Amino acid sequence: MPGPTVIERLVADVARQIRLRRAEFYGLRGLFWGAVAAVVPLLLKEPLGPWSYAGAAILLLAGAGAGALWGVLLRLPVAEAARLADRGYALQDRISTALEWAERPDRTPIVEALVVDATARAEQLGARRIISRRMPREAKLVPIPLLLGLVLAAAPPIPLPQGRLPNFSVSRDEDEEKAPGDRSGDIQQSERKQATRRDPVQRADVQERNLSPRLGGGGQSQPGDLAAVFKDTSLGGRAPDFNSFLKKGDERLRMLDSLDRLPDLQSDFTQSQTRMVFQKAKALRGGLDPNKKVSPEKLRELLSEMERLGRKNGGQGQGNWSGDAYEGMEALEGGQSDRAMEAMERALNKMRSMEERGRDGKSLKGGRESERRGGRRGDKGSGQQGGPGDEGDFPEGEGLLPGRGKSGAPKGDATARLRGSPFDVGVEGEARAGRKQGIDTNMVGRGAQMPSRMQYMGVLGQYRKMMEESIAREQVPRDFQTQVKEYFQSLDEK
Amino acid sequence: MAQPPVSSESQEQRVTEFVNAYQSLRAEVGKIIVGHNEVVSQVLIGLFAGGHVLLEGVPGLGKTLLIKTLAESLELSFSRIQFTPDLMPGDIIGTNIIVEDAQGRKHFQFQRGPIFGHILLADEVNRATPKTQSALLEGMQEGAVTVSGASHPLPAPFFVLATQNPIEMEGTYPLPEAQLDRFLFKLRVRYPALEELTEIIDRTTHVRSVEVRRVLTGPQVLSMRELVREIPIASHVRDLASFLVLATHPQWERAPEPARRFIRYGASPRGAQALVLGAKVRALSEGRFNVSVEDLRAMALPALRHRLILNFEGEAAGVDVDDLVGQIVEAAETMSGAGKEVFLR
Numbered sequence: 001m002p003g004p005t006v007i008e009r010l011v012a013d014v015a016r017q018i019r020l021r022r023a024e025f026y027g028l029r030g031l032f033w034g035a036v037a038a039v040v041p042l043l044l045k046e047p048l049g050p051w052s053y054a055g056a057a058i059l060l061l062a063g064a065g066a067g068a069l070w071g072v073l074l075r076l077p078v079a080e081a082a083r084l085a086d087r088g089y090a091l092q093d094r095i096s097t098a099l100e101w102a103e104r105p106d107r108t109p110i111v112e113a114l115v116v117d118a119t120a121r122a123e124q125l126g127a128r129r130i131i132s133r134r135m136p137r138e139a140k141l142v143p144i145p146l147l148l149g150l151v152l153a154a155a156p157p158i159p160l161p162q163g164r165l166p167n168f169s170v171s172r173d174e175d176e177e178k179a180p181g182d183r184s185g186d187i188q189q190s191e192r193k194q195a196t197r198r199d200p201v202q203r204a205d206v207q208e209r210n211l212s213p214r215l216g217g218g219g220q221s222q223p224g225d226l227a228a229v230f231k232d233t234s235l236g237g238r239a240p241d242f243n244s245f246l247k248k249g250d251e252r253l254r255m256l257d258s259l260d261r262l263p264d265l266q267s268d269f270t271q272s273q274t275r276m277v278f279q280k281a282k283a284l285r286g287g288l289d290p291n292k293k294v295s296p297e298k299l300r301e302l303l304s305e306m307e308r309l310g311r312k313n314g315g316q317g318q319g320n321w322s323g324d325a326y327e328g329m330e331a332l333e334g335g336q337s338d339r340a341m342e343a344m345e346r347a348l349n350k351m352r353s354m355e356e357r358g359r360d361g362k363s364l365k366g367g368r369e370s371e372r373r374g375g376r377r378g379d380k381g382s383g384q385q386g387g388p389g390d391e392g393d394f395p396e397g398e399g400l401l402p403g404r405g406k407s408g409a410p411k412g413d414a415t416a417r418l419r420g421s422p423f424d425v426g427v428e429g430e431a432r433a434g435r436k437q438g439i440d441t442n443m444v445g446r447g448a449q450m451p452s453r454m455q456y457m458g459v460l461g462q463y464r465k466m467m468e469e470s471i472a473r474e475q476v477p478r479d480f481q482t483q484v485k486e487y488f489q490s491l492d493e494k
Numbered sequence: 495m496a497q498p499p500v501s502s503e504s505q506e507q508r509v510t511e512f513v514n515a516y517q518s519l520r521a522e523v524g525k526i527i528v529g530h531n532e533v534v535s536q537v538l539i540g541l542f543a544g545g546h547v548l549l550e551g552v553p554g555l556g557k558t559l560l561i562k563t564l565a566e567s568l569e570l571s572f573s574r575i576q577f578t579p580d581l582m583p584g585d586i587i588g589t590n591i592i593v594e595d596a597q598g599r600k601h602f603q604f605q606r607g608p609i610f611g612h613i614l615l616a617d618e619v620n621r622a623t624p625k626t627q628s629a630l631l632e633g634m635q636e637g638a639v640t641v642s643g644a645s646h647p648l649p650a651p652f653f654v655l656a657t658q659n660p661i662e663m664e665g666t667y668p669l670p671e672a673q674l675d676r677f678l679f680k681l682r683v684r685y686p687a688l689e690e691l692t693e694i695i696d697r698t699t700h701v702r703s704v705e706v707r708r709v710l711t712g713p714q715v716l717s718m719r720e721l722v723r724e725i726p727i728a729s730h731v732r733d734l735a736s737f738l739v740l741a742t743h744p745q746w747e748r749a750p751e752p753a754r755r756f757i758r759y760g761a762s763p764r765g766a767q768a769l770v771l772g773a774k775v776r777a778l779s780e781g782r783f784n785v786s787v788e789d790l791r792a793m794a795l796p797a798l799r800h801r802l803i804l805n806f807e808g809e810a811a812g813v814d815v816d817d818l819v820g821q822i823v824e825a826a827e828t829m830s831g832a833g834k835e836v837f838l839r
Contacts (some may be wrong), residue, residue: 079729079730083730086786092782092784092786092788093728093730093731093784093785093786093787094782094783094784094786096728096730097726097727097728097731097784097785100726100728100729101726101728101784107726108724108725108726109504109505109724110505110508110509110721110724110725110726111726111783112501112502112505113502113505113506113509113783114726114783114784115502116506118500119784161657168611376538430801445661
């Protein structure tokens with residue numbers, strides 16, 4: 001097989017062309033960036049002096065040179081050059097195939113013919129440039145930094161701004177205060193003096209706590225109002241003092257570091273602590289996803305608060321929940337979260353009982369009756385304010401129903417007066433089918449046609465709508481949905 | 495695999511013989527067939543590549559005539575099967591029949607079907623049931639058919655040329671993908687141009703007797719098929735073939751946007767084989783000893799168009815598979831680094 005020297009020479013020639021084009025391409029690109037960089041020393045002509053020209057020229061040449069060098073040194077596989085030779089000379093991949101297959105051990109006899117053919121064609125080729133010049137995008141922009149550089153070189157030096165930052169150092173401030181006469185006539189100092197005189201705000205170290213609302217700072221605090229957190233503190237009235245801040249920092253920042261010490265002004269303090277704990281517990285339980293477990297940290301925190309409140313209220317009686325809360329905490333420490341939850345439930349129940357006792361006669365249970373009972377108890381000299389007596393007087397299932405319990409209410413069986421007059425209204429009842437025992441009632445007599453009755457009928461539609469919405473929102477348990485619907489259907493039928 | 499040293503002159507001689515045979519075969523077909531130069535070339539490429547060709551075109555364009563003329567130009571046996579819905583596999587492959595020998599003993603004897611020919615014309619192949627169409631599968635792929643547990647080799651070269659009509663699809667059974675994949679090429683026979691039509695009229699309505707010579711024998715065809723496989727292919731050209739086939743797969747991470755949008759299934763590895771083999775024959779037919787990128791580009795349409803299955807969006811948008819293949823070829827060339835900016839890398 002003839003050696004592919006002619007082919008190799010051709011490929012080498014093409015490779016040289018490629019390197020040249022690459023050098024041009026990347027050289028132009030480097031020239032652009034070098035020109036951009038050269039503008040900088042020309043801008044700094046004033047401080048740099050004649051070095052700025054030299055720096056600009058060096059940057060310009062370095063950019064172009066580095067780009068060209070990069071282009072020359074860029075990797076160029078022989079196969080790629082051969083492909084470009086094939087393309088440039090329209091040799092239909094003869095050169096690249098011959099080069100690749102000439103050395104392969106699995107070459108077929110026809111490869112020899114291919115090499116001969118490729119060599120013959122390569123020999124016929126005249127030396128010409130087949131790699132076209134490509135211009136980078138930056139090439140079009142090269143004149144801009146070049147012109148700018150020329151203008152800057154020709155123009156006088158640009159004066160750079162001479163500015164100094166004000167000196168806030170404390171020692172300087174104090175020195176000035178100690179020796180005001182040293183700089184008499186200094187405008188800056190006179191201005192500072194005036195400013196000091198005008199400043200009516202007291203410094204933090206001499207100010208006492210001022211509870212009166214500041215101008216513009218009073219009124220209802222808004223959510224996100226960071227200033228509100230300082231409103232109730234001694235820092236509320238202090239004006240920011242920058243020098244003091246530089247010297248020893250700011251109390252506000254220290255306060256913000258320990259957030260737990262800040263008062264929560266957004267919360268409603270009209271509620272009792274017990275109620276807040278109760279609400280927190282309720283939120284903790286109500287927000288529970290059945291698939292998720294309650295966080296032990298939150299539970300521990302809540303129990304701790306409950307225990308603290310229980311101790312604060314004092315007493316070791318049956319109504320105190322401190323023991324339950326403590327038991328819950330112990331259970332939680334032992335990893336028994338179920339027991340802890342049970343203990344919390346017990347504590348909450350006790351807390352609820354105490355709250356209801358505390359409401360006394362104003363509770364929803366009693367009204368006038370409770371007041372009356374309270375009065376009666378007062379007559380007996382018990383001294384207790386309602387509360388515990390409620391449960392003793394009216395056991396579960398009993399109450400003010402006529403003829404039941406210990407109530408002395410003068411209500412009994414229906415009198416014969418009913419239906420004695422055509423205006424009397426009677427109520428008929430019939431057992432309703434369903435899981436729960438119930439009686440559907442219906443008014444009879446003239447009263448059934450009275451306007452009040454008509455309003456009742458009219459409002460049924462609204463209730464039905466609310467019922468459907470409730471079912472849609474799944475507020476009604478699934479097992480009772482059918483029964484609720486049937487109830488409203490039965491109302492329609494009547 | 496190192497080959498015994500053979501002089502370059504003898505190799506050139508082989509290639510020259512190939513080119514002459516190819517040209518003479520084209521000339522013989524051209525005596526009867528007017529125009530359809532590309533289709534004729536691709537049919538011949540399919541013949542020398544050792545594949546089978548499916549021709550699709552409306553009736554009256556000369557598909558059957560082209561195949562018959564080709565068969566007449568070769569010293570090979572020719573069978574024609576007109577596919578109809580009631581055609582049975584046994585009608586193609588053959589069947590065992592009871593024969594009586596001289597002693598009066600009866601036994602089964604395999605009666606060969608029309609598939610046992612060198613050149614098989616499966617006319618209107620989509621009119622037969624899939625069961626009958628499948629009878630061709632084994633023969634096309636393996637070069638043999640199996641009947642009652644006995645394998646019967648088909649004569650070599652075995653070349654199936656099937657035709658189908660893209661319209662009048664009622665009562666037809668479109669070829670399943672497995673069957674389509676066994677065709678090396680699918681060629682679309684277009685309507686002739688004005689000059690070609692005039693020539694067709696002149697040739698077919700005058701008293702003229704044209705004699706078609708037999709220019710190639712079966713062993714010659716087989717020898718040329720061997721030569722085709724000796725043609726070297728450069729790695730970057732082979733890589734382009736791989737890119738082309740992979741680019742038809744929408745699941746491929748570098749698949750071009752048209753392939754992702756409109757293709758459900760891409761070409762199989764048989765597609766890549768068809769591309770390279772076709773490109774080799776094309777290179778040889780032009781007297782070249784190597785495969786070029788242009789050869790691959792020319793073979794992309796016939797080798798890939800029947801191997802792409804459009805998705806619903808493609809079908810609904812009426813996407814032309816040929817256009818799609820063109821876009822995929824462009825994308826594959828870019829991916830394989832055949833772009834113009836290559837020297838900057």
